[in-house]
Amino acid sequence: MDGNGRWAKRRALPRAMGHKAGGDAVRRTVQAAEDLGLECLTLYAFSSENWKREESEISDLMNLMRRFIEANLADMIERKVRLKIIGDFKAFAPDIVEKLEDALARTSGGTRTLAVALNYGAQQEIARAARLAAEAGAIDPESIEKHLYTADLPPLDLLIRTSGEVRLSNFLLWQSAYAEMLFLDVLWPDFGEEHLRAACEEFAKRERRYGGR
Template sequence: MGSASTSSARAVFGMSQVASTYPRHVAIIMDGNGRWAKKRRLPRALGHKAGGDAVKRVVEACEVLGIECLTLYAFSSENWKREAEEISDLMNLMRRFIEANIADFIAKGLRLRIIGDYKAFDPDIVERLEDALERTAGGKRTLVVALNYGAQQEIVRAAALAAAEGEVTASAIEKHLYTADLPPLDLLIRTSGEVRLSNFLLWQSAYAEMLFTDVLWPDFGQAELRAACEEFATRERRYGGR
């Protein structure tokens, strides 16, 4: 994948059938904005801006590659621990990204979905997000953005809702996950060389294929996503079977 080819990507979990097509649902932990900026002796804010440009490239690549659903880990529930200045930069980037891309999303038939407690953000951001959700509701492909999201919190929330309805079972929990109406997760990618899930889609990743690449997120694009999909297509998915 780019500077880190599929041979350098490290797979976790094997999964029945050799996949003959690209994944329907890809999730990405977008990591490496800060390191990208540091390597260039630039402010972290410019690393995040470059990361926003990568988001646009990858969204466009999904259309080219026929990927139905893309889920991006944009802001975790733990990111509030970062410096106030960096959080402010991220919030401003979110505002600009919505303004700059909403018309294109509508034109390309892309439906925006948010998972996580996005209402904890500033009121103007919440208003922009909800306007974008409404205006893109008719889209055929889906861009899911995880904002103020934590997988452990999601599972606790789903289990509590299941308990309120009766017996807590796997199917009852799944019904209350944020992703209940989305295709099952096929492929999870993490950029920047880190090999962990960081509290992202823990339930949904149970039988997903995983791929970790050394490419920093701002350098990730169509070539890297295509390579990841080609790697996915070679894997035998067993779902716990032999």
């Protein structure tokens, strides 16, 4: 979900306003995913590299996270959306960890999944999975995959990156081996149902070969 800062800069607004607008885009996209019948939607919300940002921006993001959980948890429960966190969210402030653990428990019976990457980096995920696989006695693709944060999620079909950047930025490197990719020249706060619907339509046109002809 890239482009919050640039969205704010183009409007001469503080970066915090860009992140707030990005939160609104999250709500629109989650609703659109439900309307389109998607089984699982994964959002990259806070990377392990984001800790390098200015302390004030990190504080704004943490406060936004707190408000987002408080404002949307009841709706997620009602709409039977299961929250899944990928990444080491235990590194956040204790009150955020408590809110996330409460949300995970209270949405566990959901029939559709909203996976949110928090304090996540794909290289770190793969290293962690390899270490756990080695401790279990086998290092091969199957055993590593069993120890990924996404082990209980369906395979990644389509990876969308907004803002015009054409790179993966340490996101789901293992899982995207045969995923289709779509890079959109739209800033995340401007993303909405029409973009997700168009992305799904584009995905439906593609022929997936998995290395075959």
